[in-house]
Amino acid sequence: MKLSYRFEQTSCRLRIDGLPDLSAGHGPEVIGILSGWEMDLAGHPTLEGKRDHLQALLAAVLPYARHLVSSVPRPVGAATDPVQMEPIAAPRAGLSNRPSHRLRLHSSQPDTQPLELSFDDAELADLVRCLDQLRLDPRVQLGLTLPPDRPLLRREILERVPKRQRLTAPAAGLVALAITAAIGLMVPLPRRTASPAASPPASPTSPLTPPR
Template identity: 90%
Template sequence: MKLSYRYEQTSCRLRIDGLPDLSAGHGPEVIGILSGWELDLAGHPTLEGKRDHLQALLAVVLPYARHLVSSVPRPMGAATDPVQMEPVSSSRGGLRNRQAHRLRLLSSQPETQPLELSFDDAELADLVRCLDQLRLDPRVQLGFSLPPDRPLHRREILERVPLRQRLAAPAAGLAALAITAAFGLMVPLPRRTATPAASPAVTPTSPLTPPR
């Protein structure tokens, strides 16, 4: 019996179709064999494809959103991967220099141009929620191999703080040290007072004793 599950948000709707994998011991309500999927995005064409495309979408969008939440946005997906995502600047909505997110999809069909979609923060959040609902749904056991969540590298954490802010504390310390040293050089040293010369010691002499 064919199963179909939907995950919906304000600007995104994901539908998964499949069958139970009886050889793996799945119940009658568990999708273990994917037969198709469809992703509807507001203002964008409907996306669909095979299992590999869905797994590539999960493997790129979720890590991208995680780095974005950590204030370390970075491109995800190699040039030859079927799904790529990167931060871009956009003037959408009349606001210049507004950050947007570009999703690039490479078709498996020859002589087909890549499809590029642009999202704002709200649309990306809806897409991430739908993909998270799919990933955490116990009724879907498709065994997606996703990259493990790992802590950020030290370099990525440092890059999250602007260079000017990172240099502010050392610069302030050096300035305080220089000002203290300058004031120290300007303060005159106390003059040494002349010590009066000590009078020569007089050795007392005993009086002469008259002869007897």
């Protein structure tokens, strides 16, 4: 029996169609064989495809969102990958609703231009929630995998701190050192006092010398 499950958010709706994989011991309510999927995004064309396309979408969007939460936004996916996710230049003042994330989908058909979709933060959050619901739903056992989570590089961690804040502590230390050195130069050194001349020792009177 064909199964169909939906995962919905405000601006995103994902539908998964498939069948149980009886050879893997799945129950009658579990999708183990994907027959198709469809995603409706508000203001964008409907996306659909096969298992490989869904896997590529998960492998690009979720790692991108993880770096975004860590305040280290960076592109995910190479030019040859079927799905790419990248940040758009930060919006100017007064344009906070401007899309700041771009999803690029490459078609497997020759001579077909990539499809580009732009999202703001709220739309990206809805997309991530839908994909997370799919990935964590026990009724969907498709074996979809994600790239392993890796810790941020030292350079990426430093970039999270604003440059002005990173330079404040060293600059304050140099200023304190310069002030301490200046005060030390202004304090006069104590003068050295001459020690009194030592008087010559008195000649001892020999007890064997008779008095005169």
